[in-house]
Amino acid sequence: MRAVTLRQHGGPEVLTLEDVPIPEIRPDEVLVRVRACALNHLDLWIRQGVRGYRINYPHILGSDVAGVVEQAGELVTWVQPGDEVIIAPGIGCGHCWACTHGLESQCPDYYILGAGPYWGGYAEFVKAPGVNILPKPPGLSFEEAAAIPLVFQTAWHMLVKRAGVRPGETVLVQAGGSGVGSAAIQIARLFGARVITTASSEAKLSRARELGADETINYAETDFVSAVRNFTEGRGVDVVFEHVGGEVFSKSIRILARGGRLVTCGATAGATPEIDLRYIFTRQLAVFGVYMGSRADLLEVLQQVEAGRLRPVIDRVLPLEQAAEAHQLLADRAQFGKVVLVP
Numbered sequence: 001m002r003a004v005t006l007r008q009h010g011g012p013e014v015l016t017l018e019d020v021p022i023p024e025i026r027p028d029e030v031l032v033r034v035r036a037c038a039l040n041h042l043d044l045w046i047r048q049g050v051r052g053y054r055i056n057y058p059h060i061l062g063s064d065v066a067g068v069v070e071q072a073g074e075l076v077t078w079v080q081p082g083d084e085v086i087i088a089p090g091i092g093c094g095h096c097w098a099c100t101h102g103l104e105s106q107c108p109d110y111y112i113l114g115a116g117p118y119w120g121g122y123a124e125f126v127k128a129p130g131v132n133i134l135p136k137p138p139g140l141s142f143e144e145a146a147a148i149p150l151v152f153q154t155a156w157h158m159l160v161k162r163a164g165v166r167p168g169e170t171v172l173v174q175a176g177g178s179g180v181g182s183a184a185i186q187i188a189r190l191f192g193a194r195v196i197t198t199a200s201s202e203a204k205l206s207r208a209r210e211l212g213a214d215e216t217i218n219y220a221e222t223d224f225v226s227a228v229r230n231f232t233e234g235r236g237v238d239v240v241f242e243h244v245g246g247e248v249f250s251k252s253i254r255i256l257a258r259g260g261r262l263v264t265c266g267a268t269a270g271a272t273p274e275i276d277l278r279y280i281f282t283r284q285l286a287v288f289g290v291y292m293g294s295r296a297d298l299l300e301v302l303q304q305v306e307a308g309r310l311r312p313v314i315d316r317v318l319p320l321e322q323a324a325e326a327h328q329l330l331a332d333r334a335q336f337g338k339v340v341l342v343p
Contacts, residue, residue, distance in 0.1 A: 003123035009049030012324035027073040035142035037121030038064035062120030063089040066145035076130035147312035147338035155183040157293030167192030169238035177204035246270025313337030
């Protein structure tokens with residue numbers, strides 16, 4: 001099969017299109033013919049060599065996959081060849097305390113498709129555990145379906161399960177033009193929150209408003225701390241949806257209202273922000289860390305997508321051969337929503 005492989009860490013140029021063997025499945029696994037695979041910043045981190053990911057060379061990236069079942073192992077009875085599916089990207093051991101309580105992202109052996117032993121979806125075929133195979137929502141293209149799993153699952157877990165967003169609250173979504181940011185805007189609005197979001201251009205802010213953002217801030221031109229204080233008459237926001245890190249994290253703490261919550265899932269701008277702890281304990285703030293979510297979270301998202309309340313946001317679709325260009329788009333933050341590869 002054709003696949004984009006990674007044989008060393010480096011820039012986008014290390015991604016190579018080549019022929020590799022089609023994965024062989026075990027009785028509890030499913031082989032999927034990939035029809036679309038969406039990118040995430042996770043792909044860039046692994047390519048660059050960020051520590052903590054268990055991969056062996058050659059490796060194939062890609063966590064968000066939609067496609068058609070090619071072959072199902074004999075123990076997998078709930079799907080059959082020809083079924084249109086998506087793959088839940090989080091893979092746990094299945095038998096520890098966390099997995100049996102529906103908290104598989106807390107499993108000590110947890111990893112993400114394309115970021116561990118399982119090859120990802122930058123290929124014509126991919127295999128995954130049978131329990132991770134879910135029906136593709138009807139009415140969606142494969143490209144739209146691939147744009148859902150990782151970012152919507154993460155954003156849902158952040159806002160709904162951890163931050164507990166409630167109607168009437170004000171939520172600041174940092175970097176609303178990203179895949180996870182565009183998902184968060186919609187989820188916060190779904191739960192009746194007032195949404196403020198940041199982005200780096202007027203074009204991105206315009207699209208954020210189309211998704212439901214009430215107030216927008218161009219962080220390249222305006223200090224978002226001052227802007228948020230103006231929007232909230234000095235009170236601050238109830239929830240900050242944060243996935244940038246660095247100085248953005250530090251400033252986000254400062255614009256939380258008393259009793260506010262910050263929930264974070266990333267550190268693309270730096271992993272060691274300076275924090276004044278006095279803001280946290282005197283204002284009685286809560287900080288939550290999230291790494292993905294559960295399959296139950298993803299199933300809840302898919303119900304909302306099928307009902308038309310949430311929708312995937314795609315910036316562009318590129319052929320597999322342009323994987324390096326797709327990586328550069330994410331690195332440059334030149335996209336709004338998801339970039340998707342098709343074989």
